[in-house]
Structures are given as structure tokens and as C-alpha cells.
Amino acid sequence: MSTICVIGAGKWGQALHYALSQNQKCLITSRTKKDIESFVSLDEALACEYLVIAIPAQSIRSWLKDNFVFRNQKVLVAAKGIEASTGEFLQDIYKDFVPNENLGFISGPSFASEVIKGLPAAIVINSASQTYYNEFHTFFPSFIKTYYSDDVMGAEVAGAYKNVLAIASGICDGLELGLNARASLISRGLVEMARFGDHFGAKDETFMGLSGAGDLFLTASSELSRNFRVGLGLAQNKSLDVILEELGEVAEGVKTSEAINKLSIEHNIYTPIAKEVKLILDGKQPSQSLKDLLTS
Numbered sequence: 001m002s003t004i005c006v007i008g009a010g011k012w013g014q015a016l017h018y019a020l021s022q023n024q025k026c027l028i029t030s031r032t033k034k035d036i037e038s039f040v041s042l043d044e045a046l047a048c049e050y051l052v053i054a055i056p057a058q059s060i061r062s063w064l065k066d067n068f069v070f071r072n073q074k075v076l077v078a079a080k081g082i083e084a085s086t087g088e089f090l091q092d093i094y095k096d097f098v099p100n101e102n103l104g105f106i107s108g109p110s111f112a113s114e115v116i117k118g119l120p121a122a123i124v125i126n127s128a129s130q131t132y133y134n135e136f137h138t139f140f141p142s143f144i145k146t147y148y149s150d151d152v153m154g155a156e157v158a159g160a161y162k163n164v165l166a167i168a169s170g171i172c173d174g175l176e177l178g179l180n181a182r183a184s185l186i187s188r189g190l191v192e193m194a195r196f197g198d199h200f201g202a203k204d205e206t207f208m209g210l211s212g213a214g215d216l217f218l219t220a221s222s223e224l225s226r227n228f229r230v231g232l233g234l235a236q237n238k239s240l241d242v243i244l245e246e247l248g249e250v251a252e253g254v255k256t257s258e259a260i261n262k263l264s265i266e267h268n269i270y271t272p273i274a275k276e277v278k279l280i281l282d283g284k285q286p287s288q289s290l291k292d293l294l295t296s
Contacts, residue, residue, distance in 0.1 A: 003027070004139055005045040008054030008078070009034050011249065015112035016052055016078055022141035042067060050074045050136065056250045057081025057090060057160075064097045073098075076125070076136055077105045080159030081252040082259035087266070089156045089200075101129045104136060107155035107211035109218035110144075111225075118143050124211050126155040147210065154206030157197035162216040163227045163253030164260060164274050165189035169220035170231020171277075171286050186220050189273050196260065199269050227253035235286050257281055272296050 006017045009030035017036070020026040027038045029045040045051070051073050055063050060079065075098045082089055094103055104127035115121060122145040125133050130148060137146040149155065168189065172182045193216070194207040206212055219225045223232070230251045233243035244251065261278040264271040276289040 003048040004050040004052065005029060005040065005048040006052045006054060006078075007042075007045055009036060009039075010054065011112040011116075012078060013052075013054035015115040016054060018116045018118075019141050019144055020052065020139050023139060026139075046071065046073070048073065050076070050139070052076045052078050054078040057083060057252055058250075058255050060090065061093050064093070068097050070097060072102070074102050074132060074135060075104070077103070079252075080107070080156075080163065081256045082156075082160045082263070084255040084258040084262075087259050087263045089153070089160075091152055091156060101132060103127065104129075104132050105152055105155050105159075107149075107159050107215065108147075109210060109214045111218065111222075113224055115144070121145070122147065122210055122214075124149050124155060124209070126150070126152045126211070128152065149206065149209075149211070151203045151206045151211075153200050154197055154202035155211045157200060157202050158193060158207060158212040158215060160252070160256045161189075161193040161196060161260065161274070162212075162219050163251070164257045164277050165193065165216060166219040166225050166227035167231040167234070167251075167253045167257070167281075168273050168277050170225075170228040170233075171235045171280065171289075172231070173228075174232040174235020175286060175290070177290070182221070185273070186216060189220070190216055192271055192273050196264070196269055196271055196274075199267055226251045230254065234280055240281060253277075254281060 005027035006013050007029055009028055017026055017028040027040045028036055029040050029042050046069055057079050077090055104125050106123055108123035110121050110123050120143050124147045125136055126149045127133055133148040140146050172185050226247055226249050230243055257278040260274045276293055280286055280289050
């Protein structure tokens with residue numbers, strides 16, 4: 001029987017562990033030992049044939065360097081983001097540790113708090129290998145519908161960018177600008193996301209599907225989203241340090257905004273919403289950003 005393990009026991013990792021335990025025994029591990037059923041050591045985890053890695057984007061390079069040993073495992077990446085220090089996508093980081101045909105990425109609308117309740121969801125497993133998908137999708141329970149895509153870049157851009165747009169949407173709600181404004185922001189954000197992705201070779205249809213519009217509409221319209229709550233806090237003139245302390249979790253959009261801004265400047269890509277999010281995170285008044293967006 002194939003063995004599968006989730007690495008990373010945050011809320012998303014635990015939700016995936018719950019889902020993947022429905023059809024087979026699924027192990028879980030993390031940096032600190034937790035009182036979770038089927039918790040194992042890292043050595044035991046790395047001996048599994050299939051791994052689901054739910055480690056945040058900004059931490060994964062150092063974790064892989066310090067801990068990962070490739071033993072022909074199939075790896076499913078369950079994180080979304082771009083490395084802020086280098087501007088590299090997750091596939092660029094993982095390629096030094098896992099061959100392309102053994103690697104895939106989760107995308108799509110999937111709040112951890114709903115997955116762990118067994119509520120229905122649909123996700124995309126993105127990989128260069130259809131064979132990889134055929135193996136991995138059988139692990140998922142009946143309440144999670146899976147789809148296959150070979151557009152890894154599109155999934156990466158959409159998954160990272162929507163977190164930045166969710167911060168912008170939270171700011172919009174926090175300023176009480178209304179539903180018209182939020183709908184306009186999200187729709188123009190989708191266009192901006194697709195423009196950014198097109199530069200890196202992503203497929204247009206990815207941004208109209210679960211990975212793009214689906215995940216964006218979810219993340220940018222609910223207080224269940226950590227990044228949306230960051231935006232709400234910024235609109236209340238809270239400092240970023242206070243917001244993140246209150247959150248108690250990683251909000252990938254904060255660091256991803258740095259990466260997108262860096263890449264947009266480097267490649268001359270027009271990304272006005274992401275630019276303003278980065279400026280607000282750096283201390284610009286949200287009300288001034290609103291004025292600048294309306295006149296740009």
C-alpha cells in the first residue's frame with residue numbers, strides 16, 4: 001500500500017491531513033511535535049512514497065536544504081507564494097531538489113477551516129506529468145473534486161497574486177468603500193494577475209478557472225482569509241507588526257507583494273494594485289493609495 005505524509009502541521013497542513021486520511025492512512029509531521037493522530041518523525045515522513053509539503057513559501061528553500069532527502073518521492077506542493085528575497089517561483093526552488101516529473105502544485109479555492117469540516121471543494125493539481133496526477137488524485141476524498149492542469153506557472157502566479165489582491169480587498173472593505181468598489185477592485189485585479197502571468201508564459205484560461213478567478217473570489221471576499229484580514233487591519237491604521245501578531249499565522253501576501261513589485265519593476269509589467277499594496281505595507285496611507293489608483 002502506498003504511504004503518504006503531510007509535512008507541515010499548520011491549519012492548512014492539518015486540513016489536508018484530515019482530507020487525505022479519509023481514503024487511506026495518512027501521516028503528518030512538523031518542526032515541533034504536535035498531538036495529532038498519525039504524527040511521525042521527519043525521518044519516517046521522508047521515507048513515504050508520496051509527500052504533501054505545506055511549508056510557507058518564504059521558508060521552503062532553507063527547509064529543503066537542511067532537511068530534504070530525495071528518495072524518488074512524489075511531492076505535492078501545498079503552499080502559494082513567490083520568494084521575496086530572490087523573486088523566484090516555488091517551482092524554481094523545488095527543481096534543485098525534486099525532478100519535474102515527480103512534482104506538482106495544489107491550486108484553487110480551499111479554505112482550511114472548511115476542508116477540515118469535510119465541506120465540498122474543488123482543486124487543481126498542476127504538474128508537467130499526467131501520470132503524476134493520475135497517481136495523486138486518487139488520495140483525495142469524495143468531497144474534494146480534483147482537476148488536472150499542466151500550467152504550473154499559471155497556478156503559481158494565480159496562487160501567489162491572489163493573496164496580494166486579498167490584502168487590497170480587505171483594505172477596500174476596511175475603508176467602507178462599498179461593494180461596487182470591491183467588485184471593481186477584484187475584477188481589475190484579475191486582469192492585472194493575468195497580465196503578470198502572461199509575461200512568464202502562463203495560460204490565459206488558468207486565470208478564468210479555479211486556480212485564478214475561483215481562488216481570487218474566495219480569498220478576496222471573506223474574513224476567513226488571513227490576507228483579507230491583513231487588509232482590514234491596514235485600513236484601521238494598525239501597524240503591520242501588530243496585525244501579524246494578532247493574526248498568529250503566516251499571511252503570504254505580505255512577502256509576496258515584495259516579490260511581485262520587484263519582478264514588475266525588473267520586467268516592466270504594469271501592476272498598479274500590487275504596487276499600491278506594497279506601498280501601503282511600507283507605510284503609505286490607504287486613502288492616498290485609493291486616490292492614486294483612481295487617477296492612474
